[in-house]
């Protein structure tokens with residue numbers, strides 16, 4: 001005790017000294033990082049383009065912060081200031097994003113050749129592929145496999161959409177079977193979780209086949225991996241480019257360990273299942289005798305499984321390596337499942353909030369299903385539902401801008417154009433049948449999958465989303481099934497209500513409000 005008493009004051013003094021030095025060094029480090037950030041932003045920025053708010057050092061730092069936590073809000077402020085011009089958003093240690101608002105420029109961008117305007121650098125910078133997925137793609141340059149997938153989706157998934165529909169219907173039923181219903185109150189579900197799960201299950205049918213689409217461990221890993229990628233990327237944004245290689249991965253792991261955002265843990269599970277699926281493909285290929293027949297045999301009447309197509313392409317034609325196939329699958333899961341899950345989530349939210357639409361939509365679905373069943377041609381005839389979904393996407397797109405050009409990253413403030421009175425009457429009001437009325441008035445581009453400069457949810461030009469027909473049919477099948485068998489109601493608990501959008505964004509991407517719930521009550 002005496003010894004302790006005798007050493008304590010000295011120890012306290014020296015520890016206070018260490019604390020002061022550590023504090024001082026941390027402040028110095030923060031200043032150096034902020035100074036470098038401002039310097040880099042000015043160096044990377046286009047000198048003749050204004051920033052969303054202003055170009056002074058404080059404004060640059062605040063825009064970096066805002067783009068990280070509320071990207072759509074920052075894009076809105078820029079759009080309001082430069083509605084007939086362009087503006088730029090500085091980004092942490094990278095090229096800024098130039099946002100084009102002037103309608104003539106947007107029209108010009110639409111017609112740019114696919115080799116010049118490409119979404120690849122945007123995806124690379126948004127998801128920071130080389131840091132978040134090291135080892136999957138060749139360094140320097142975008143993998144050739146990624147240039148092939150949109151073609152496969154357009155040429156096979158879209159062309160033979162009807163072949164996928166039975167599996168998609170089964171996935172929807174299987175997902176509904178996982179819910180437990182209470183006789184009187186029905187079932188209260190997390191709105192995003194339900195939409196995300198049903199899309200993950202149906203999407204997995206398309207991507208990896210029936211066995212994995214029913215494997216709960218795999219499905220959980222798919223969902224967690226996508227959210228994990230979002231979270232990991234966000235954490236990585238805060239680390240300077242030169243340090244990312246050394247500490248980026250470590251910091252991101254530290255931030256997500258033990259959470260559902262743990263990308264590394266879920267990726268391990270996914271890889272285990274992908275490898276097992278590959279063994280099944282190999283066995284199948286061995287059974288065919290002639291391996292070349294294997295790829296062709298898929299094209300007869302069965303839906304083409306995207307993973308199998310990519311894998312066999314890598315093995316048989318040596319077009320790309322196995323890690324590249326895995327990398328492409330992980331990216332495609334994001335492109336397919338997050339976007340469609342978000343779109344379905346917003347539609348369920350609006351259905352629960354706006355019961356006046358339920359009866360007319362139900363009537364339409366009922367008569368079409370009676371004649372055509374849950375098929376592609378049935379879905380194509382659901383004009384009211386199509387308009388309702390398009391209105392949901394107009395007001396709640398998954399992202400506030402779409403990016404089109406390499407080098408300088410050029411974006412279009414889609415979310416705010418879609419809310420502009422220049423293009424839409426009473427733009428902030430939800431009118432589920434807005435597009436049916438427009439079609440009746442003879443206006444063009446009124447279908448959910450139609451592209452136009454005032455409706456940019458699926459992009460535009462040669463890189464417009466090739467999965468939009470799949471997304472449209474999938475959402476219609478889910479909503480038809482729900483309308484036929486359930487009443488869709490808002491949840492009465494106050495903690496489960498709230499806005500559609502969560503409190504943080506992911507650059508220009510919106511993140512859902514995970515707490516939002518709806519109630520499904522079985523119809524008598």
Ligand code: HEM
Pocket residue numbers: 118119120149150153157335336337339340343398402403404456457458459460461462463464465466467468470471
């Ligand atoms: C509601 C759901 C969806 C939305 C809102 C959406 C949105 C988008 C957008 C905005 C782009 C960029 C277009 C551009 O740069 O001009 C895109 C590209 C892409 N999407 Fe979708 N998407 C959805 C569903 C899907 C689905 C279901 C698939 C797969 C079956 C898919 C696969 C892709 C691919 C592969 C690309 C890259 C196209 C290219 O590089 O040429 N998407 N999507």
